[in-house]
Amino acid sequence: MSEQSLEIARKRYQAGRIAFENGQYREAIENLEKASALLARNSRLGGEAQLWLVTAYEAAGRNEEAIALCKQLQRHPYSETNKQARRLLYILQAPKLKRPSEWMTEIPDLGALSDNESKMRVATNPPKSSVKKKPADKEFVDLSQVNTKDNRFIWVAIAAIGLILSYLTWLAF
Secondary structure: OOHHHHHHHHHHHHHHHHHHHOOOHHHHHHHHHHHHHHOOOOOHHHHHHHHHHHHHHHHOOOHHHHHHHHHHHOOOOOHHHHHHHHHHHHHHOOOOOOOOHHHOOOOOOHHHOOHHHHOOOOOOOOOOOOOOOOOOOOOOOOHHHOOOOOOOHHHHHHHHHHHHHHHHHHHHO
16 A cells, blocks of 8 residues: 555544534545545544444444444454444444433424525514613511520530530640
8 A cells, every 4th residue: 555545544534533523424434435445444543434424324224234344343453442343333234222202302393494595694682661670569577486595506506616625735735
């Protein structure tokens, strides 16, 4: 493999990772497939590119291709790659759980809107009314209902603080 094709493969690999992280899965797949074609499949970088390609396939909904590539990567000579491939395959083949519809939020397709409808409309603040609101009526508390007996807790707390301070003073000398 020439140095030039290796550099091109690395650039494609990086572009694929960045596209994947930005949610551009089609572009990620395109770049990662080209990088994988240029790299030796049994190399460490070739294995990494293929692992990223597996996740891009899965994110794009191409699960069968992701599983097939993952099965190939289980026999990769680089131990970290085949270990990750086994983990990914386990996840990809796990049964899909059904979620209740009330857990889901439907996101409307904004691509179907015309340009005029998709522009944000800014509503002005309504003019403030000149009528002032009444302050909330104050609640008065009936003191005959409030327990005002001294429970002597404050004296216990003051005594404890005094004892602690005197002990600390005694330790200082």
